Amino acid sequence: MLTLYHAPRSRSFRVLWLLEELGVPYDTEMVAIRGTDSTGHMPSDYIDIHPHRKVPALVHDGVPIFETPAIVLYLTDLFPESGLGPLVGDAKRGPYLTWLSYSTGVFEPAMAERAFKTPHPSSALGWGPADEVEQVLTRVLQARPYFLGDTFSAVDIVLGGSLQYMMQVKVIPESPVFSAYVERLGNRPAMHRALQRDGDIEES
């Protein structure tokens, strides 16, 4: 059984979206994360599931997995028939791992620096400055409709979902390339089911 530890309107939305894309049965457990007024509770033993008591975390048959790219990779490997994550042996496996890692290892830190107006101390950090990161993503999405090519993949949930959020909160300005991409993401019925479930979870 799969259980997603979730908080509404948080990073765990992307895992909710992926689970809806996969169309597999799962449970959700609401976690009242720090700094929000979200409903739910912080299970006393949650630290055994996520050492920073953050969301998302996924428990599969009693085994906890945390960090969004790891959860997403785990799920697309678990459900290979979904075609949402290239498998070992596929030429797109390398780009798949690259962009999954890039999402939280480069994109998010660079955008956090921009949002918090923290100067980027050049090569001392393991990610590039926000302007450069924005240019990298623009070049990729100028060349193809989705991060891995012509077809939607879980990278478009993890990195695409982050890009969508950064545009919503105006950390990344509108551009024809990004707006067209976000519009393509908006055509995914599973994203709307996840949004519905995100709202339902909050209300219940």
Ligand SMILES: N[C@@H](CCC(=O)N[C@@H](CS)C(=O)NCC(=O)O)C(=O)O
């Ligand atoms: N690197 C983690 C980040 C998870 C994260 O920061 N989650 C936020 C929600 S958006 C959280 O749980 N914050 C509550 C806290 O830090 O106490 C991932 O990508 O899964």
